[in-house]
Amino acid sequence: MLGDVRDTLKEVIQAVAPIALIVLIILIFLTGSLLTDLVNYSLGVLMLTAGITLFLIGVNNGLLPMGEAIGSDLPKHGSIYLVIFVAFLFGFLATVAEPDVRVLTNMVEMVSNGGIPRDPMIISIAVGVGIFVALAMLRIVVGVPITWLFTGGYLIVILLAIMTPADYLQIAYDAGGVTTGPLTVPFILALGIGLSSVLAGRSALTDGFGLIGLASIGPIIGIMLFGIFV
Amino acid sequence: MMAELVIFNGIAAVIQDAIVALIPLSLFFILFQVTYLKLPLGHVINLFKGILFTLIGMILFLQGVHIAFIPAGNAIGSFFSMNGKAWILIPFGFFLGMLATYAEPAVRILSDQVEHSSSGFIKGTLILYTLSIGVGGAVALGMARIVIGFSFLPLIIVGYIIAIILLWLSDRDFVAIAFDSGGVATGPMAVTFLMALAVGVAAGIEGRDPVIDGFGLIALIALAPILSILILGIYFRIKKVKSS
Structure with a gap:
């Protein structure tokens, strides 16, 4: 456990430090920030670093084993409908809990002065991820090649883009990027790996993976439909 | 940016937000645990310790972003574009x-x-x-x-x-x-x-x-x-x- 903490902290510092330092240098020498601003910034970076570290340790020791336990238990019940339904719930619930999704949607709500409200956005993204994780599971069971699903998904995204209001377009594509955050990825992968290792004759490499890529198409479509119909 | 320490500004909303974010997943697991999994209680308690870590981590992360990166990004962005x-x-x-x-x-x-x-x-x-x-x-x-x-x-x-x-x-x-x-x-x-x-x-x-x-x-x-x-x-x- 302690070794875990050290390794995770090292990785987080490695990822955060370079940009955090460059930003600090710019704040000091270029933008002429006040000392209190610099103190706030530095404390914020420390909080963020500690936060990501604790978060990842928590995911590895809590949500991830939970996901694996459920993923490997599911096929025992022999019902494909249960698998698909649980896959939907996995995608939906992980997205609701995903911090990157919260950062994006908070930012959108702030920049649009509340014109694009946060909670309906989170729900649209989560439903989109849920549906595509369910589709990805169905794909593993039915055996549709991944290239077909990606091509179909991307074509839908291109077609819908033409109909989407200008305000929602960029946000929709960004939503596809934030769903691949530090919670959703391991959690959904746990389900996929659990399932595809049990389903005989399917290679974990080409079937278990591709799941995250498919999951990130869902929110794009979700936000586009939200923009078109609201 | 404001000329005062703001590290705890709006933290109550962040805490509430993080709790609301994690409750659905936890309930889902409990439901599965009760109906199908039936893992030993000690193991389940350990898993929920993990959830507690995730919760504290999420609060610190969101608050850190809120007081460090968002104001800094905005400040640097507008500095270059306004000059x-x-x-x-x-x-x-x-x-x-x-x-x-x-x-x-x-x-x-x-x-x-x-x-x-x-x-x-x-x-x-x-x-x-x-x-x-x-x-x-x-x-x-x-x-x-x-x-x-x-x-x-x-x-x-x-x-x-x-x-x-x-x-x-x-x-x-x-x-x-x-x-x-x-x-x-x-x-x-x-x-x-x-x-x-x-x-x-x-x-x-x-x-x-x-x-x-x-x-x-x-x-x-x-x-x-x-x-x-x-x-x-x-x-x-x-x-x-x-x-x-």
Whole structure:
């Protein structure tokens, strides 16, 4: 456990430090920030670093084993409908809990002065991820090649883009990027790996993976439909 | 930024937010535990200790973003754009994108994975450099879009069409890895700092709409590793044909 903490902290510092330092240098020498601003910034970076570290340790020791336990238990019940339904719930619930999704949607709500409200956005993204994780599971069971699903998904995204209001377009594509955050990825992968290792004759490499890529198409479509119909 | 310490501003809302975010997943697990799993109680308690860590971590992360990266990104973005030096953000964006990718541990893991899938044909370092340059290019393009003011729709549509074409030409093992890799560059750093930077720039340049021009950067960043890995997949396929 302690070794875990050290390794995770090292990785987080490695990822955060370079940009955090460059930003600090710019704040000091270029933008002429006040000392209190610099103190706030530095404390914020420390909080963020500690936060990501604790978060990842928590995911590895809590949500991830939970996901694996459920993923490997599911096929025992022999019902494909249960698998698909649980896959939907996995995608939906992980997205609701995903911090990157919260950062994006908070930012959108702030920049649009509340014109694009946060909670309906989170729900649209989560439903989109849920549906595509369910589709990805169905794909593993039915055996549709991944290239077909990606091509179909991307074509839908291109077609819908033409109909989407200008305000929602960029946000929709960004939503596809934030769903691949530090919670959703391991959690959904746990389900996929659990399932595809049990389903005989399917290679974990080409079937278990591709799941995250498919999951990130869902929110794009979700936000586009939200923009078109609201 | 305000001239006072603000590290606990709005923390009550953040705490409430994080709790609401984690409750549904926890209830789902409890339901599964009671009906099917029936894991030993000690194990379940340990899992919930993990959830508690996740909760505290999420609160600190969201609050840290809120007081550090969002104001800093906004301040730097509006500083450059208001001083008429907005073009600097294009090379600066390239540099930041490249650096963030190079430093990201998830990218190293992906590089090893690709090297492994190509049975060593494609070296991990080549993948690391391709990804870093790809993401740097995406951030530069995203910044150029805001600074120069061209529209997002053609850019992303062309990007996706290229992805579809490459997908059919690339090695099959690389396809799944490529699309899963979209997430490696859109970690918490990119999402928080670069997004705030973009919004700050869009707010500072006359005639830009922060909602329309401030967003879209994450989407471009997510596309970069996909295209990079697909291209490496084509390269691998050609190499494989030549050697056999």
